Amino acid sequence: LLFLVMVLAWNLNVLRLCVLLDGQVNNLGYWKIMRIYMATEFVSKTTPMGVGAPAAAVSLLAPHGVKPISCLVIFGVSACMDAIVLVCLIGFFAVGELTMTMGANLVTGVSFISAFMLTAIACTALLLYHHKLFFYLLLRMPGFSLIGKKGKKNVGKLIVSLHRTLKRISELALWRLFLSWSACLLYWGVCLSTLYLCIWMLGGGVSWLESSFIQTIAMGVGHLLMVPGGAGGAEVSGTLLLEPKLGATTAAAAIMLWRFLMLYLYLVVGGVSLLSLGVGAISYGKEKRANL
Numbered sequence: 001l002l003f004l005v006m007v008l009a010w011n012l013n014v015l016r017l018c019v020l021l022d023g024q025v026n027n028l029g030y031w032k033i034m035r036i037y038m039a040t041e042f043v044s045k046t047t048p049m050g051v052g053a054p055a056a057a058v059s060l061l062a063p064h065g066v067k068p069i070s071c072l073v074i075f076g077v078s079a080c081m082d083a084i085v086l087v088c089l090i091g092f093f094a095v096g097e098l099t100m101t102m103g104a105n106l107v108t109g110v111s112f113i114s115a116f117m118l119t120a121i122a123c124t125a126l127l128l129y130h131h132k133l134f135f136y137l138l139l140r141m142p143g144f145s146l147i148g149k150k151g152k153k154n155v156g157k158l159i160v161s162l163h164r165t166l167k168r169i170s171e172l173a174l175w176r177l178f179l180s181w182s183a184c185l186l187y188w189g190v191c192l193s194t195l196y197l198c199i200w201m202l203g204g205g206v207s208w209l210e211s212s213f214i215q216t217i218a219m220g221v222g223h224l225l226m227v228p229g230g231a232g233g234a235e236v237s238g239t240l241l242l243e244p245k246l247g248a249t250t251a252a253a254a255i256m257l258w259r260f261l262m263l264y265l266y267l268v269v270g271g272v273s274l275l276s277l278g279v280g281a282i283s284y285g286k287e288k289r290a291n292l
Contacts, residue, residue: 002197006261009190013037016081016183019176020074020169021066028064035273036060042270045229045263060277073165080124081184083117086216089188090114093213113220128170131163191262192216195238198257204246214241215258229263 014030014037040057044050054075058068090113126134135156192212199206206214218238222230235255242251 002194002201002257002261003265005190005194005197006265009187009194010034010038012183012187012190016078016180016187017074019180019183020077020172022169022172022176035277038266038270039274039277040270041266042274045266045270047228048226049223069161070165073162073169076124077166077169078184080121081181082188083121085184085188086220087114087117087121089192089212089216093216113224124166127159127163128166131159135159194261195254195258198254198261199242199246199250202250202254202257204250204254206242206245210245214238217241218255219262229267231263234263235259 011034014034017037018030018033036057039060040053043056044053046052054072057075058071061071062068123134126137138155138159192215193208195215196206196208196211199211215238218234218241219230221237222232222234225233227233238255238258239248239251242254245251246254
C-alpha cells in the first residue's frame with residue numbers, strides 16, 4: 001500500500017513536469033521522463049538542500065532538446081508552486097494553533113523557512129512582472145557593485161532570458177495551468193498522507209491534520225540543517241513531536257518507516273534510474289560512433 005502511494009506521488013510530479021514542458025522534448029516517452037525525474041530526485045536527496053537537482057535536470061534533459069534556461073525556469077516554477085502550498089499550510093497550522101506544541105527553536109526554524117520561501121516567491125513574481133526592477137535591485141545588492149560592465153551585461157541578458165521563459169510558461173493554456181496546479185495539490189495531499197498511513201499501519205491514533213503538521217515541520221527542519229536528504233534533523237524533530245502522542249517506541253518506528261518512504265526509497269529507485277540512464281547514454285554513444 002505504501003509503495004503504491006509513493007508511485008502515485010511520483011506520477012503526479014511527472015505529470016506536472018510534462019505539462020510545464022509543453023512538448024519541448026524530442027522523442028521522450030513517459031517512462032524515460034519518469035526515470036529522469038527519479039534520477040533528479042536522487043541527486044536532490046544527496047546534496048544539501050537539493051542544490052544539485054537543477055544541474056542534474058539540465059544535463060539529463062538537454063540531450064532531448066530542452067534548453068538549459070527552460071529547464072531551470074521549469075524547475076524554479078515547480079519549486080515555487082511547492083513553496084506556495086507549504087507557506088499556505090504553515091499559515092493554516094499557525095491559525096489552528098498547532099504550532100503551540102513546538103518549542104522556541106522549532107518555531108524560529110519554521111519562521112526562517114517560511115521567510116525564505118516567501119522571498120523566493122516574491123523574487124519569482126518580480127522576475128515575471130517587473131524584470132527591469134529585479135535587475136536594478138540585484139545590482140544594488142552587496143557584491144554586485146564589483147562586477148564590471150561586461151559582467152552586468154551578461155547578467156542582464158540572463159535575466160531577460162529568464163523573464164521571457166517564465167512569461168511563456170505563465171501564458172500556457174488555462175487547462176495546462178489548471179492541470180499543473182491540480183497535480184501539485186494532489187501530490188502534496190498524497191505526500192502529506194504518508195506519515196499518517198505509517199502511523200495507521202502501526203496502530204496509532206493520530207489525526208491526518210496532526211500528522212501532516214508534524215511531517216511538514218520535520219521536512220522543514222531537515223532542509224534547514226543543510227544536510228543531504230535532511231538526514232538526522234527530520235528524524236529527530238519528527239520523533240520529538242510525535243512522541244507525546246504515541247510513545248517513544250511507536251513514534252520512532254513510524255518516523256523511520258516514513259523516512260524510508262521519503263528518503264531511502266528515493267535513493268534506491270533514483271539511483272537505479274540514474275544508472276540506467278548512464279548505461280543508455282554510453283550505449284547510444286557507442287552506436288553513434290559505430291555509424292560514423
